[in-house]
Amino acid sequence: MEVLGALAILFAFCLSVYAFIGSVVGALRHRPYLQKSAERAVLGVFALVTAASAVLVYSLLVSDFRLAYVTAHSNRAMEAQYKIGAWWGGQEGSLLLWSWLLSLYSAVVVWTNRNRHREMMSWVVATLQFTQIFFLTLNVFVEPPFRVLAVGRGVQAMQDGQGLNPLLQYWAMVIHPPMLYLGYVGFIVPFAFAMGSLITRQRGDAWIHTTRRWSLITWGFQSAGIILGAGWAYAVLGWGGYWGWDPVENASLLPWITATAFLHSVMMQEKKGMMKVWNMVLISATFFLCIFGTFLTRSGFVSSVHAFAESSIGFWFLGFLTIGIALTAYLILSRLDYLKSDTHLESVLSRESSFLFNNLLLLASAFAVLWGTLFPRISEMLTGEKITVGAPFFNKVEVPIGLFLMLLTGIGPLIAWRRSSWESLKRAFRWPALALALTMVALAAAGVRHYYAVMSFGLCAFVTTTIAMEFVKGSRAIASRMQINLVRAAFELTHRNTRRYGGYLVHMGIVLMFIGFTGAAFNQDTTREVKVGDRFPIGHYELQVKEVTDGDTGNYSWQRAVIAAFKDGDYLGDLTPERRIYAASRQPTSEVAIRRRLNEDLYINFAGMSETAAGQAIVQVYVNPLVSWIWIGFWVLLFGTLVCLVPGKVKLAYARTGVVGVYAKQSAVQK
Amino acid sequence: MKHYGRFAILIAVIFGILGWLAASGINESKTYYKTISELKTLPPADQGKRLRVTGDVVAGSIQRAGTAVRFTICEKKPSAQTLQVIYTGKDPLPDTFRDSAQAMADGKMQPDGTFHANSIAAKCPSKYEAATGARAPVQKSINGKPSSI
Numbered sequence: 063m064e065v066l067g068a069l070a071i072l073f074a075f076c077l078s079v080y081a082f083i084g085s086v087v088g089a090l091r092h093r094p095y096l097q098k099s100a101e102r103a104v105l106g107v108f109a110l111v112t113a114a115s116a117v118l119v120y121s122l123l124v125s126d127f128r129l130a131y132v133t134a135h136s137n138r139a140m141e142a143q144y145k146i147g148a149w150w151g152g153q154e155g156s157l158l159l160w161s162w163l164l165s166l167y168s169a170v171v172v173w174t175n176r177n178r179h180r181e182m183m184s185w186v187v188a189t190l191q192f193t194q195i196f197f198l199t200l201n202v203f204v205e206p207p208f209r210v211l212a213v214g215r216g217v218q219a220m221q222d223g224q225g226l227n228p229l230l231q232y233w234a235m236v237i238h239p240p241m242l243y244l245g246y247v248g249f250i251v252p253f254a255f256a257m258g259s260l261i262t263r264q265r266g267d268a269w270i271h272t273t274r275r276w277s278l279i280t281w282g283f284q285s286a287g288i289i290l291g292a293g294w295a296y297a298v299l300g301w302g303g304y305w306g307w308d309p310v311e312n313a314s315l316l317p318w319i320t321a322t323a324f325l326h327s328v329m330m331q332e333k334k335g336m337m338k339v340w341n342m343v344l345i346s347a348t349f350f351l352c353i354f355g356t357f358l359t360r361s362g363f364v365s366s367v368h369a370f371a372e373s374s375i376g377f378w379f380l381g382f383l384t385i386g387i388a389l390t391a392y393l394i395l396s397r398l399d400y401l402k403s404d405t406h407l408e409s410v411l412s413r414e415s416s417f418l419f420n421n422l423l424l425l426a427s428a429f430a431v432l433w434g435t436l437f438p439r440i441s442e443m444l445t446g447e448k449i450t451v452g453a454p455f456f457n458k459v460e461v462p463i464g465l466f467l468m469l470l471t472g473i474g475p476l477i478a479w480r481r482s483s484w485e486s487l488k489r490a491f492r493w494p495a496l497a498l499a500l501t502m503v504a505l506a507a508a509g510v511r512h513y514y515a516v517m518s519f520g521l522c523a524f525v526t527t528t529i530a531m532e533f534v535k536g537s538r539a540i541a542s543r544m545q546i547n548l549v550r551a552a553f554e555l556t557h558r559n560t561r562r563y564g565g566y567l568v569h570m571g572i573v574l575m576f577i578g579f580t581g582a583a584f585n586q587d588t589t590r591e592v593k594v595g596d597r598f599p600i601g602h603y604e605l606q607v608k609e610v611t612d613g614d615t616g617n618y619s620w621q622r623a624v625i626a627a628f629k630d631g632d633y634l635g636d637l638t639p640e641r642r643i644y645a646a647s648r649q650p651t652s653e654v655a656i657r658r659r660l661n662e663d664l665y666i667n668f669a670g671m672s673e674t675a676a677g678q679a680i681v682q683v684y685v686n687p688l689v690s691w692i693w694i695g696f697w698v699l700l701f702g703t704l705v706c707l708v709p710g711k712v713k714l715a716y717a718r719t720g721v722v723g724v725y726a727k728q729s730a731v732q733k
Numbered sequence: 734m735k736h737y738g739r740f741a742i743l744i745a746v747i748f749g750i751l752g753w754l755a756a757s758g759i760n761e762s763k764t765y766y767k768t769i770s771e772l773k774t775l776p777p778a779d780q781g782k783r784l785r786v787t788g789d790v791v792a793g794s795i796q797r798a799g800t801a802v803r804f805t806i807c808e809k810k811p812s813a814q815t816l817q818v819i820y821t822g823k824d825p826l827p828d829t830f831r832d833s834a835q836a837m838a839d840g841k842m843q844p845d846g847t848f849h850a851n852s853i854a855a856k857c858p859s860k861y862e863a864a865t866g867a868r869a870p871v872q873k874s875i876n877g878k879p880s881s882i
Binding site for chain 2: 214229286299300301302407410418419422423426430433437438447448449450451452453454455456457458459462463466587589590591649650651652667669670671672674680682
C-alpha cells in the first residue's frame with residue numbers, strides 16, 4: 063500500500079511539472095492543445111494526490127504500524143475520527159493535506175473555467191502549479207509521509223503507536239487545521255487570477271469578479287479556523303483565555319487581516335476603478351503571508367509556546383517566498399501602466415476615504431502583529447540581543463486600532479460616495495451618535511471606569527444602530543411599495559442585494575465578537591488551595607469542593623473534583639473539572655469545567671492535589687464576562703458570509719457614474 | 734489635489750499615535766532572552782529587567798507549596814548549570830509542564846540567586862509531533878496507582 067501512495071505522489075509531482083511547463087509554453091507559443099493538455103494534467107494531479115491521501119488515511123484507520131507516520135501519530139485506542147484527524151496531526155501528513163487541498167482547488171478552478179477566461183487561464187494554471195510543485199517537492203523529497211520503520215533488513219511493525227497528542231483529541235482541534243488550511247490554500251486562487259490578469263495585461267477587473275466568491279469562501283474558512291483555534295484554547299488549555307498573541311496564532315491572523323482589507327478595497331476598484339495597484343499588492347501579500355505563516359509555524363524561526371516540529375524545511379519555504387515575491391514584484395512594477403486609477407479621491411468626508419482609512423488601519427494592524435511576532439529576530443539582528451515583546455505590546459496597539467475600525471464600520475455605510483456635506487452627515491448620524499453617547503454615559507454612571515471598555519461598548523451601540531437603520535429604512539421602502547410586512551420586506555431587501563446586507567450581517571457578527579472581547583476587561587480569577595468541604599468566594603459566586611474522586615479508563619487515569627457552585631446563596635449545580643494522564647503518551651491534561659451563560663462564564667480548572675498539604679485540592683477559578691458573545695458573533699459572521707454568497711436577486715451593474723453625494727438621495731435609490 | 738494635504742495630515746496623526754503606542758508597548762513588555770549561564774553572571778544593572786530563560790525541568794524537582802511552585806531547570810550539557818525557579822503567577826501551569834519538559838520562564842532575577850517567574854510556558858516535545866526517540870520518563874499515575882499501559 064505505502065508503495066502505491068509514494069508512487070502516486072511521485073507521479074503527481076512529475077505531472078505537476080508537466081502542467082506547469084505545458085501551460086507556460088502553450089501560452090507563449092499559442093498552442094491551444096498544449097494548454098488544454100496542461101489543464102487535464104491538473105485534474106490528473108488531483109486524482110493522484112487524492113489516491114496518496116486515501117492510502118495514508120486507510121493506513122491510519124487500519125493502524126498499519128509499519129509506517130513511521132502512523133506509529134508516531136496514532137494508536138489503537140483512539141476513536142476513528144481522531145485516527146482520520148491524525149492525517150494532519152503531524153508534519154508530513156499536514157503537508158500532504160496542503161498539497162491535496164491545493165490540487166483540489168486547482169482542479170475546481172480548471173473545471174469551472176474550462177470555457178471561460180481562455181486568455182489568462184494558462185497563466186492561472188502556471189501559478190497554481192508553481193505552488194503545487196513546491197509542495198509536492200516537500201512531499202516527495204523532504205517530508206515523505208510513507209516512510210516505513212525498517213530495522214535491519216525487512217520491515218518491522220510496532221505493536222502500538224504513540225497516539226495523537228491528547229491535547230489535540232478534541233472536536234474543534236480535529237476540524238481546526240483543515241479549516242485554516244482551506245483558508246490558507248484558498249487565497250492562491252484569487253492570487254493566481256491576479257497574476258494571470260497581470261501577465262496578460264488585462265485592463266478590466268475580470269480577475270476580481272471571477273474570484274469574488276473564492277475570496278469570500280476562503281475568508282470564511284479562515285475566520286472559522288481562527289475562531290475554532292481560540293475556542294479550543296479556551297475549552298482545553300485551561301488558562302481561562304482564548305488568545306495569547308503567540309507567534310503561531312499571529313501567523314494565522316496576519317493573512318486574515320490583509321484578506322479583510324482586500325475584501326473591502328476590491329469594492330473601490332469595482333465601483334470606482336480605484337486602488338488597482340493596491341489590490342494587486344494586497345492579494346499578493348495575503349497569499350505570501352499564508353505561505354509565511356506556514357513557514358513560521360514549522361521552521362522554529364521564532365520560539366512559540368506551540369513548538370511545532372523544528373526542521374530544515376524552513377529553507378525551502380524561504381526559497382519559495384523569495385522567488386515568489388520577487389516575481390510578483392517584478393510583474394506589478396512592469397505593468398503599472400495597466401493599473402492606473404480611473405478616478406481620484408475628492409474629499410476626506412467620503413466613502414472612498416472611509417475605505418482608504420479602513421485599509422490603512424488594517425494594514426497598520428497587520429504590520430504591528432508582524433513586527434511584534436518577529437521582534438526577537440529583528441532585535442537580535444539590530445542589537446545582538448534577543449528581546450521579545452508580549453501581549454501588552456499587542457494589546458496596546460491593536461485595541462485602539464480595533465476601536466477605530468469599529469468607528470469606521472459605523473461610518474462607512476452612511477457616508478456618501480465622492481463627498482459628503484456636514485449637513486447630510488449630521489442628519490445621517492443623529493441616531494447612531496445618540497446611541498453612542500447614551501451607552502457611554504450609562505456605563506460611566508453605572509460606575510464602569512475602564513476607559514477602553516466604555517468606548518468599545520459605545521461604538522458597538524453606534525455600529526448596531528447604523529446597521530439597524532439601514533435594514534429598517536430599506537425594509538420600510540419595500541414594505542410600502544410591495545404591501546408586505548416589515549419582516550418579509552427585510553428578507554426581500556437582503557435577497558435583492560445580498561452582498562450589501564450580508565456584509566452588514568458580517569459587521570454585526572464582528573460587533574458581537576467585540577462585545578465578547580471587551581468582557582475581558584472585567585475578568586476575575588483566583589487560585590485556591592482548599593480542603594474538601596470548604597467554601598470560598600469569587601465575584602458573586604461561592605464555590606465548595608464536595609469531593610475528589612479518581613479512576614482509570616485504560617486510555618487514561620483520571621482524578622476529578624466535584625465542585626458545587628452557589629450564586630447569592632442559590633445552588634447552581636455541580637462542576638466537575640478533571641485531570642487526566644493518558645497511558646500511551648504519559649501526557650497529563652486537564653479537562654476544565656465551564657458553566658457558560660450569556661452574561662458570563664464560570665471557568666474552573668483543577669490543578670491537582672497539593673503535594674505539601676494533604677487533602678487540599680488546588681483549583682483555579684475564572685469568571686469571564688460576555689465570552690459567549692464571541693462564539694455567537696462568529697456564527698452571525700458565518701451566516702453573513704453565506705448570505706453574501708447567495709446571488710443577489712437584482713443584478714447590479716457597476717456603472718462608473720458618480721453617485722450624487724447627497725445622503726438622502728443615495729439611500730432612496732438603493733434597491 | 735488640494736485635499737491630499739488633509740489626507741496626509743490625518744494619516745500622519747493616526748500613524749504618529751500608533752507609533753507612539755507601539756514604542757511604549759515595546760518598552761512596557763520587552764523581555765530579554767538569557768541563558769542560565771548568563772543569569773549566573775548577571776550585571777547588577779539588569780537585576781530589575783524582565784528576563785526570559787529556557788531550560789529543561791530537572792526530573793523530580795517540581796514542588797508545589799501553597800499556590801507557589803518551585804522547580805529547578807538545567808542547561809543542556811556540557812555546562813549543566815542549574816537555576817532554581819519559583820513560580821508565583823496566577824495562571825495554571827500548562828499541561829505540558831512536567832519533568833524533563835523544556836520550560837520557558839518569564840520573570841526577574843532575585844538577589845538570592847533564585848528566579849521569580851510570573852509566567853511559565855512549556856514546550857511539550859511538540860504540539861504536532863509526538864516525541865521521537867526516547868520516551869519521557871514514566872511518571873507516577875495521577876492517583877498513585879500504577880496505571881495500565
